[in-house]
């Protein structure tokens with residue numbers, strides 16, 4: 115096989131720091147056909163997938179979690195093609211190492227191109243979503259690289275340093291896993307966002323924690339999304355984690371978000387201790403299934419009655 119990625123100098127230099135747009139050839143593996151995806155869906159244990167639906171593009175944002183409900187892989191794909199659904203098949207390392215191989219090769223090549231780049235804790239998911247699906251405004255904890263394979267989607271990327279669009283308290287909440295996906299968003303922020311259309315064969319990574327939202331444009335959308343950390347990402351995580359604990363548990367209002375110096379070092383050590391103590395875990399969000407796919411009317415969903423709703427357990 116040829117090289118897995120092709121990146122110009124700018125994309126190479128920015129990877130693991132800021133906006134990096136480059137090419138990949140994951141599709142050549144043959145692992146992304148309808149047939150392969152249907153087989154993959156059927157292999158997925160409940161604790162490693164999330165299926166969601168959302169309000170239409172432009173409508174008031176609402177995001178719901180659900181269940182596949184024993185619908186065959188082929189029919190799930192059909193529902194994804196015809197409905198407004200978003201499926202994330204998580205933890206390649208446990209379920210499908212053949213897909214993880216593609217990602218590892220891409221990262222190996224990128225690290226070869228940018229000496230000094232160090233990435234770790236890679237965690238990949240397959241995202242399969244409807245032509246009209248969207249992902250609401252949110253920020254991710256680690257760096258993210260999106261390898262886009264099928265369909266077209268548009269991303270709005272916002273500046274992570276803009277404290278109006280992403281207040282410290284909000285980012286702390288994301289890092290402490292208090293909120294599920296969506297955070298405060300106003301349409302007029304779009305004026306300052308970068309807009310990027312992703313075509314098949316394109317990969318994109320961006321500034322750490324930069325808020326973003328996505329509208330699919332056409333076709334069944336298939337991408338691999340890979341979370342990863344760098345030493346800087348790990349430090350920022352530790353600083354915000356501890357600032358979040360100080361604000362919530364000790365009534366303090368931490369001002370410094372610096373990732374340099376002894377203060378940052380101490381906060382990272384404290385974050386490890388806080389995490390180990392489990393003191394914040396009871397404040398973490400829980401996710402509940404509110405719908406199942408309709409096995410009779412493919413593309414439709416069935417609401418789960420309030421008293422039958424169950425918490426979703428993810429490992």
Ligand SMILES: [Fe+2]
Pocket residue numbers: 252253254258326
């Ligand atoms: Fe994201």
